[in-house]
Amino acid sequence: MIVKRLINWVSGWGGPLGFSSGEQIAVPVEPLFSDLKEIEESKALQISTIFACTELLANTMSTFPIFIYKGSKDKGRTPDRNSNIFTLLHDKPNDWMTPSEFVSAMVINRMLRGNAYALIQRGADDEPVALIPLPAEQVEMTVIGNRETYIYYLDGQVNVYSGDNIIHWKGVGNGYKGLSKIRFMSATANEAVNAQSNATKFFGERSKPTGVLCTDQKLGDSQFKEVLKRFSGMAKGDGSGLFLVDRGFNYSSMSLSPQDAQLLETRKYNVEEICRWFGVPPVLIGASGVTTWGSGIAEIVAGFHKFTLAPLCTQFQQALTRKLIPVWDRDKYTIEMKLDALLRSNPQERAAYYSQMAQNGMMTRNEVRGLENLPPAEGGDELTAQSNLVPLKKLGQVKTTSNPPDGSPVRQ
Numbered sequence: 001m002i003v004k005r006l007i008n009w010v011s012g013w014g015g016p017l018g019f020s021s022g023e024q025i026a027v028p029v030e031p032l033f034s035d036l037k038e039i040e041e042s043k044a045l046q047i048s049t050i051f052a053c054t055e056l057l058a059n060t061m062s063t064f065p066i067f068i069y070k071g072s073k074d075k076g077r078t079p080d081r082n083s084n085i086f087t088l089l090h091d092k093p094n095d096w097m098t099p100s101e102f103v104s105a106m107v108i109n110r111m112l113r114g115n116a117y118a119l120i121q122r123g124a125d126d127e128p129v130a131l132i133p134l135p136a137e138q139v140e141m142t143v144i145g146n147r148e149t150y151i152y153y154l155d156g157q158v159n160v161y162s163g164d165n166i167i168h169w170k171g172v173g174n175g176y177k178g179l180s181k182i183r184f185m186s187a188t189a190n191e192a193v194n195a196q197s198n199a200t201k202f203f204g205e206r207s208k209p210t211g212v213l214c215t216d217q218k219l220g221d222s223q224f225k226e227v228l229k230r231f232s233g234m235a236k237g238d239g240s241g242l243f244l245v246d247r248g249f250n251y252s253s254m255s256l257s258p259q260d261a262q263l264l265e266t267r268k269y270n271v272e273e274i275c276r277w278f279g280v281p282p283v284l285i286g287a288s289g290v291t292t293w294g295s296g297i298a299e300i301v302a303g304f305h306k307f308t309l310a311p312l313c314t315q316f317q318q319a320l321t322r323k324l325i326p327v328w329d330r331d332k333y334t335i336e337m338k339l340d341a342l343l344r345s346n347p348q349e350r351a352a353y354y355s356q357m358a359q360n361g362m363m364t365r366n367e368v369r370g371l372e373n374l375p376p377a378e379g380g381d382e383l384t385a386q387s388n389l390v391p392l393k394k395l396g397q398v399k400t401t402s403n404p405p406d407g408s409p410v411r412q
Contacts, residue, residue: 023142024177026114028184039189041112041137044182047192049271052285053278058107061312062100064337066090066320072331080333084127085324089335093131094121102133106169106316109136111278114171114178117150119161120323128324131167141168141177148176169319185277192270279308305339313337340371361385 045051066089071077080086093102102118110116113136121130140151148163171178182189219227268287275282281300321335354371357363366380 023140024174026173026177026180026183028186036186036190037193039182039186039193041182043193044112044189047189047196047274049192049274049285049287050189050278053275053280054108054111056280056285057111057278057308057312058104060309061107061316061337062104064103064313064339066099066103066335066337068325069334069336070332072334077334083333084129085333085335088128088131088324089320095130097133102131103316105133107312109133110169110171110178110312110316112180112182113137114173114180115139115141116167116169117152118167118169119152120165120167122165134166143176164323167319167323169316171315181277185274188270188273188277191266192274195267195270280304309339313339358384359386 045054067079068083068086068089069077070080070083090099093099097105106116106118115136117134117136117139119132119134120128121132123129134152138153140153142149142151148166148168150161150163150166150168152159152161170176171181173179271285271287272282275285275287281304283297283300284304317335317337321330325333325335350372354363354368358365358368361383364381364383366376369376369380
């Protein structure tokens with residue numbers, strides 16, 4: 001596979017950001033450092049920060065419901081619950097997955113491999129009947145005559161699909177295929193692995209002596225063995241109690257050296273570096289040494305939503321639309337992920353928001369009640385507005401009375 005990519009790159013004068021016909025390259029042609037180890041996804045996920053970032057993004061995006069709407073934003077639209085596509089995206093993508101599990105699987109492939117694929121199974125009338133996510137490591141994307149072709153390897157068999165039957169959610173890249181994040185962050189991942197390895201050895205059993213016995217006398221073999229035996233026997237157990245050393249021995253404990261302390265700083269820095277690759281604020285994965293919950297967390301979540309989740313959701317929506325909705329129907333139907341739940345504020349802020357929306361005729365009272373999981377109320381489907389908000393052209397038609405107890409005029 002590596003030789004094939006190299007030949008493709010040399011013959012086509014292309015690379016991860018270039019283009020040549022045939023299989024598209026999603027990995028660096030040349031590593032940043034010659035001694036870097038290639039870290040596969042299964043190994044990378046053993047680094048706690050990579051796993052935490054991937055899990056956070058997958059779990060968060062999988063909570064956003066996906067709707068297909070009929071109509072347009074300017075003329076009004078409603079969820080098309082009778083659509084087969086609505087059922088696939090909102091209720092049941094296939095026989096063994098929930099919508100949340102489907103989105104989660106797609107996000108994991110997208111964040112690690114830079115590409116997420118899903119096979120569209122179609123019925124007799126060519127309508128989609130199932131969406132099946134495909135492991136990105138088993139899919140090969142090829143361009144032949146500006147047409148996408150996908151090769152899926154499964155159980156020793158080769159399955160070839162046209163671009164019309166594969167949902168391809170791409171990361172940043174050449175437009176045909178997204179760049180593999182794990183491959184491009186290889187230097188950072190190697191650094192994290194090396195730091196983890198050193199920490200494991202340093203803090204592991206017998207990795208570093210806790211103290212040293214010093215004497216100015218030369219010991220014979222029998223004396224050395226006797227001292228080692230006696231001191232080892234006293235050192236076993238919980239380490240408490242009084243240590244007695246005779247014949248001029250002095251015991252000195254070994255403290256944490258500046259080099260050892262730097263190891264801990266390096267590991268903290270690796271957390272921040274990996275979070276930067278994934279666009280995740282370190283505080284959201286429990287990193288220490290950063291702002292804690294309650295200290296600017298609302299702004300952090302808002303930034304995470306704006307700069308990380310919103311672009312990912314937009315890309316995913318467009319990938320779904322491109323393959324599930326025919327070109328001639330895209331002015332009638334739209335696919336959208338609802339991100340409102342992420343920005344759900346406290347009760348006081350929600351009440352103020354709903355009040356403004358309802359009083360200005362932008363939402364009905366039943367729409368507000370629905371967002372709060374309350375049953376609809378009779379007469380709550382009418383748009384209402386504050387009585388003192390009158391169109392300018394009707395200002396002269398407003399009559400007033402002065403019957404209230406306080407004598408102030410009332411608009412009718």
